[in-house]
Amino acid sequence: MPEPLKNLLHETLVGDMADRIAANAPSFDRDRFVTLATDGLGSLELMKRSALIRDALFATLPDNFTKAAAILKASLPTAGRPGLSGWMLLPVNQFIAARGPDHFDLGLDLLKALTPHFTAEFGIRSFIHRDQERALAIISGWTGDPDQHVRRLASEGSRPRLPWAMRLPQLVKDPAPILPILTALIDDPEDYVRRSVANSLNDIAKDHPDLVAAFIADHIEDASAERRRLLKHASRTLLKNGHARALANFGFGAAASLECELRLQNAEVVFGEGLDFEIRVRNAGEAPQSLMIDYAIHHVKGDGSLSPKVFKCKTIMLAPGQSHAIERRHAIRPITTRRYYPGQHRIAILVNGAESASESFILRMPSPDPR
Structure with a gap:
């Protein structure tokens, strides 16, 4: 420590x-x-x-x-x-x-x-x-x-x-x-x-x-x-x-004719572990696109509302018809700046600042040590 x-x-x-x-x-x-x-x-x-x-x-x-x-x-x-x-x-x-x-x-x-x-x-x-x-x-x-x-x-x-x-x-x-x-x-x-x-x-x-x-x-x-x-x-x-x-x-205009898919590997996460996910994007347009791909975790607060936190992911250039896949693990573990609560959280994929895909996942807190 x-x-x-x-x-x-x-x-x-x-x-x-x-x-x-x-x-x-x-x-x-x-x-x-x-x-x-x-x-x-x-x-x-x-x-x-x-x-x-x-x-x-x-x-x-x-x-x-x-x-x-x-x-x-x-x-x-x-x-x-x-x-x-x-x-x-x-x-x-x-x-x-x-x-x-x-x-x-x-x-x-x-x-x-x-x-x-x-x-x-x-x-x-x-x-x-x-x-x-x-x-x-x-x-x-x-x-x-x-x-x-x-x-x-x-x-x-x-x-x-x-x-x-x-x-x-x-x-x-x-x-x-x-x-x-x-x-x-x-x-x-x-x-x-x-x-x-x-x-x-x-x-x-x-x-x-x-x-x-x-x-x-x-x-x-x-x-x-x-x-x-x-x-x-x-x-x-x-x-x-x-x-x-x-x-x-920085050359990131509104994404046009873009296909974006988000797949969660685990829809339930135990606190202390991580959320594994894959992002797939495809440029279905006729011109190259510069893409800034981020993701936001919408954390459950004590009152049940959601609070987003944005994380940087990747910047890519896609030619017309080109696809790209990104695999990530987002760790959910103790940190001094956040208190975690169990329940339904959400992950959203942001492409050039706009939400392009999202999924919900459940955060479970570990059972107390019976000793």
Whole structure:
């Protein structure tokens, strides 16, 4: 079983963190910091552990943010000398997010210095929330920075719906102010940065699907292979949802004269096993067709209604009269993001976003162990 994320912040890390700050601030009360930062640490989850360590920074760094920022910046790694890095910097993010916006330029400069050693995407959001126009004016200038981590921070930190981080409601409502940042980074030489751009666009697509589909259309003509991959990744939610313009951006028009058949190998599935099925498609038309074949599992919810989840399957080109068969097994096993209920579920085949075939199957939960 994977190590729980909360264990990334532990007592040894706190001690190392204290040593690295104390090396740059003789007046820093190392022992008090460790005592405060480890009091009850083991009983907390990841973000609460980070908040506990942040609170210890509040108690032991100078109240004057200019002085505290100077200590933190001096405590970052330099050539040949270890410093604050990795998960040590998650609570530092939280410290800057709380204290930095009252010292706007200094706080952002500290986050820029921090991001090559971990990430500053969590800390930067309070600045955007406080004064979006001022923050984005500074952040936009980072798109040309020689450090890829700083360039990525410009796109990742401004994502409207960044996981684990505070939401940016103004950008959820109107993402137009960050589109110039994403445009500036769309052909960044680093895949690390381009993936962030794609994720930001995918965030926006959840609230403004037509806007993102139009953005993709404006940037896909004569696109390089790298840009095309970025744009397709940015369109993943739209493509799963069958958004017509998004599909058209990648050459998937409405399927015409298409025969689609779905065969289930087992109409009943015991939880923990899998649903085996076969898809057969045939192009009965007179022109070649580019087909994006996905499938949706419509899960039974606690109230008896069905909730669909779309899964990618295959992209093919079929000549007139050509057929193609696909065999799949969909595992139905315990996962942390879904609770399963017994009963009649449904599987639907989606071709270019349109449902083309479906069948029902029964999910049975295993009998309790009598022991």
